[in-house]
Amino acid sequence: MAPTWASLQEQFFERFGQEPDSIWQSPGRINLIGDHTDYQGGLALPIAVPYSTWVLGRMRADQTIRVYSDYGQEEIHIQIPSMRSLAQNRPLRGLAGFVMAAWDLLRCEQGMDLLIVSTLPVATGLSSSASLSLGLLATMAEIMGQSVPQEQMIALARMIENEYLGVNSGILDPLAIAKGRANSALLVDALLQDARPVPFDYAQNGMSLWIIDTQTPRTLAASEYDKRVWETQEASRMLGVANLRDANGQSIERLADPVLRARARHVIRENQRVEWTVEAAQDGDWDRVKSLFWASHQSLSQDFMVSTAVLDQTVEWLQEMGIGARLTGAGFGGSVVALAYLGQGEDITRRLTQAYCEKGWHSPIFLEVRSPAEGLHKLTYERTQ
Ligand code: GLA
DSSP: OOOOHHHHHHHHHHHHSSOOSEEEEEEEEEEEEOOSOGGGTOEEEEEEEEEEEEEEEEEOSSSEEEEEETTTTEEEEEEHHHHHHHHHSSSOOHHHHHHHHHHHHTTOOSOEEEEEEEOSOTTSSSOHHHHHHHHHHHHHHHHTTOOOOHHHHHHHHHHIIIIISOOOOOSHHHHHHHHOOTTOEEEEETTTTEEEEEOOOTGGGTEEEEEEEOOOOOTTHHHHHHHHHHHHHHHHHHHTOSSGGGOOTTGGGGOOOHHHHHHHHHHHHHHHHHHHHHHHHHHTOHHHHHHHHHHHHHHHHHTSOOOOHHHHHHHHHHHHTTOEEEEOTTOSSSEEEEEEETTOHHHHHHHHHHHHHHHTOOOOEEEEEOSOOOOSEEOOHHHHO
16 A cells, blocks of 8 residues: 555654755556667567655755665665765665665756655566666656656666666666656657657556566566667668668568567567557557566567566466466567456456466466556655545
8 A cells, every 4th residue: 555645754753853955756667569669779668556665854954864765674874975986886886885876867966765655566577777766867857856857867867777787678668657647648759859748548447457576586587678779679670771760671581580580570470469569559459458467478488588488378278267467578578568447356366376286386466457647757745645
């Protein structure tokens, strides 16, 4: 359950003996369709989810930064004089790494107290790191009296990951989290670095949306992700296009290497599937949306090779139940997104829990998303009442 404004205030007071000056809520995101397209200028269809990171902050008069997160349950102290040089020591790691990166990018000079409260599962493909980055940037900027435009906020969040933490991620996650709209999906255009709200009224049409965290470690995620980025760059270079958004299905037949051809095929068709999903949702054709989910998963598994046996099997079981499902995010473990009928939740939970148990796998975790959530926003007393 989401913490209330009052309970957040209280937690901050208990820890730091003062009231916070600023509270921001930064949601996670789930990508409905359109994976591994953003770093080739492509399309994606994420929503912000209610599972979030809350960052509370207050300026201090001295040169200390104190940070407490309910995730790691430890209080970190960082002394400002050592910060600038520490922030250059990359890649940075852990919570202190995120804080130092945000502090450095915002060119802060002052000490502060920061409290981080989260209901967002970590390392499951819900983009907990972009959520944390944006929450920190928003709260830190506000307590320093800086007004940072949204576009710049998105760029800074991406810099935290790419330049400070050494993670080669695209623009999808910060864009989805910053621009998320309650009750809408976002059509992300990575080439324009923009996203616009589009209808995806599943709940109003008798459907429900589930995130199924397969509880499998994403060990290969970083190295294989980098490899896919390189392979798609190589494919677009060979096709003489700036990125695969500009290539078409016929032109990829010119690629002699079958691996590059398969990677390019995924990206080109996945962009198409995003457009078709938007149309189908607008028409209320949920069977078509389900088929597009399955096709997307097939393509991510066969052509793009970012799935795992557990993800494939989970999608297959769900498909047998008539539920639209696909891996979501970077893959190599993490979560499946599933589109079911309202009321199918109990069936999904029972069937998958039993099937996982029979295989000797850890039980999956089921999160229902009743409706798309609002993106990054400041939390005030009125807003939560
Ligand atoms: C990760 C990256 C995103 C995107 C997805 C795959 O979440 O951070 O930029 O590439 O994988 O769609």
